[in-house]
Amino acid sequence: MFEQVEERRSQLMQIEMEYWLQDVFSAHWWFLILINLFFLILLITLIDKHRIFLMTITFLISFILIGIVNEIGNYFGFWSYPHQFLGFLQSFNAVDFITIPVILTLIYQTFSKWKYYLIFSVIIFAFIGFIAIPILTYFNFYNLHKWNNFCSFLTLLISGCLIKFFIDLFKTRA
Secondary structure, three states: OHHHHHHHHHHHHHHHHHHHHHHOOOHHHHHHHHHHHHHHHHHHHHOOHHHHHHHHHHHHHHHHHHHHHHHHHHHOOOEEOOOOOOOOOOOOOOOOOOHHHHHHHHHHHHOOOHHHHHHHHHHHHHHHHHHHHHHHHHOOOOEEOOOOHHHHHHHHHHHHHHHHHHHHHHHHHO
């Protein structure tokens, strides 16, 4: 049985690579590059230089957590990303692989108290979940399968709260 799994995985990998090779350098591909580059430059520009270590840790934890969430959602067929920066790293190169960690980092940097962090997170993640994701879905950057906008909002909010909790915990122990 395992041999069948490996054979099909190999076939799928070949099909995905052929698809990616047809998509690379397309308008969608360039948009992925530009939007993620924009957010990376935004982070570099706005990051608090006095707290660079903490903000870098926040970004890295956000990057890893969002990558894991993307991997889980993709694996279980909740959503998919039709366009990839690199064909072999699905979770870490979708339209949100840099944007969401940057947003999470900047929210954490700006709002240290839980009350304001939660209020601003709800506003930003509602915007992402109910406005940005439908736009990205319309332009075929994001496909929802067994998922909806409210679930996206909730997942982002929970991810943001987990990140704040762990970074605050890290701060108190460091």
